[in-house]
Structures are given as C-alpha cells and as structure tokens.
Amino acid sequence: MKKLLVPFLLLIVLTISACNSATTKQESNPTKAENKATTITYQSENGPIDVPSNPQRVVVLSSFTGNVMALNVKLVGVDSWSKMNPRFEKALKDVQEVSDESLEKIIELKPDLIIGLSDTKNIDKLKQIAPTVTYTYAKVDYLTQQLEIGKLLNKEKEAKTWIDDFKKRAQKAGEDIKAKIGADKTISVIESSDKQLYVFGNNWGRGTEILYQEMKLEMPKKVKEMALKDGFYALSLEVLPQYAGDYVILSKNPDADNSFQQTDTYKNMPAVKNKQLFEVNAKEFYFNDPLTLDYQLEYFIKNLLGK
Structure with a gap:
C-alpha cells in the first residue's frame, strides 16, 4: 500500500509545481493582447x-x-x-x-x-x-x-461631441447676426503684420471659418476673387478700401507697424466711419483650434450682436 501511495503523492507534487511555474511564466510574460x-x-x-x-x-x-x-x-x-x-x-x-x-x-x-x-x-x-x-x-x-x-x-468621442455642439452654436449665431445686420452685408478679416497687410479667405484662422463657413456671412467680391483660393492675399494700404467689407475684423499684431491706422485712407473706410470695425489681438486670433474657436465665437456674438 505504501509503495502505491508514494508515486501518487509524487504525481500531485509535480502537477502543482507545473501549475505554479506556468502561472509565474504568464505573469512575467504578458500576453500579446495585454x-x-x-x-x-x-x-x-x-x-x-x-x-x-x-x-x-x-x-x-x-x-x-x-x-x-x-x-x-x-x-x-x-x-x-x-x-x-x-x-x-x-x-x-x-x-x-x-x-x-x-x-x-x-x-x-x-x-x-x-x-x-x-x-x-x-x-x-x-x-x-x-x-x-x-x-x-x-x-x-x-x-x-x-x-x-x-x-x-x-478621444474621438470627446472631439465629436465638441464639434456637433460648436456647429449648432455657430450656425445659430450666424442666423441671428444676419437677421440683425442684413443678409447682404459683407465682412472682411484683415491683418497687420510688420509693414504688410493681409486679407483672408474662408479657411485661414482668424475667425474666418466661423464667419464664412458656419455663419455663411458674405465676403466682399474682391476678397472672393483674390483670397478665396489661396486662403490669404497680401495687399497695400492704397487698395485696402477695395477689400474692406461693411464690417471688418482687424486682426492687429501689437508688435507690428500699425501706423496705417493714422492715414486718411484707413480713417475714411465706411467700416471705420460707421464704427463697424472691430480690433482683435492677432496673437489670440491666429488659430482654429477648439479653444480659440470658442473664444472667437464669443467675440463675434458680443460685438456683432451686442450680447
């Protein structure tokens, strides 16, 4: 009886040892899925x-x-x-x-x-x-x-949630703005940089995506001709009035030469005379990321709707 019992016990010990070894191996070597x-x-x-x-x-x-x-x-x-x-x-x-x-x-x-x-x-x-x-x-x-x-x-879900909400807010604001200022009114986005002026199309930051893509506001004919394809267009002070809409968002670089604002050409633009030109800090308005877009939208609602 003892001779039979010894091999049996030995088999149990070996089995337990093998199981423990397999467990240790799995813990030290994570699976491909992990x-x-x-x-x-x-x-x-x-x-x-x-x-x-x-x-x-x-x-x-x-x-x-x-x-x-x-x-x-x-x-x-x-x-x-x-x-x-x-x-x-x-x-x-x-x-x-x-x-x-x-x-x-x-x-x-x-x-x-x-x-x-x-x-x-x-x-x-x-x-x-x-x-x-x-x-x-x-x-x-x-x-x-x-x-x-x-x-x-x-974080695709979080991004999609923000996108859906932003589009609703921007499009609603656009409807309200057009109802207030008139659907036929034009708006330009102009920026000062060093000694150069730029006007922007509908996809170059500075709030252009909101104004033109979501709000569906009109850009001046000249802007559409020269800036829409490339996204921006460099211009001189002399022709600036041709690109200025009824309303103007002036993306102003505080470090640039902004002496053009002291000229009669600038001061006599209808948007300036009618107090329909709004200055923004270019450094805050450059981009089109969610944080900047939310800020830009709030700015437009406040200044174009007076809210």
Missing part, C-alpha cells in the same frame, strides 16, 4: 502608425496645441507661436518651447508622442525619439482636423 492594449493604430495620412493609447507627454511642433489642450492631454513641449498666445500663457507656463531643430531638448522631455506638420524638419530623427504624426495644413477642413486629433489621442 501589450497591444498600451497602444492603438492611428491611420495617419502617411499610413498606419502605433501610438500610445493614453499619451502622457506630448510635444506639438505646429499649430495644434489648442487641439490637444481641448482634449485635456498633457503637453511637455510646444512651438513658439503657441507659447506667445496670451490666452494659452497660464496653461503653458511649465511647458517648454521647442522647435523641429531642438532635438536634444525634445529628447530631454521624453515625449511619448510628437505632432507636427508635413513640412516639419528632421521628421526621421523625431521618429527615433517617439511616434511622430504629421498633418498637411488645410488638407481637411478645420473640424475634421479636430476629429483626427481626437482619433490620434484616443
């Missing part, structure tokens, strides 16, 4: 790329800083244009200013995701630091761009 859960595959314009499913240290080398901030994702590095935006100043206080040439600085920030434009320099080197996704500016419309950023950051 590994895959830490990343997602984003379909970028350059093909599929694996990116963090929950990025914690993002570097933005372009105009998409506000797009990322709107989705509450942590930034560790941003471009100079974003850093000089007064409305972003508080949120970006501890975020480093970087460029596509400050590779060592970017390495020190230990990013887990880098976002840039298609013409960003050193892309191959950046890809060695962290997954790098680039976009071609204006390849998709401004709201689709936010949806793409949402997909990239694994």
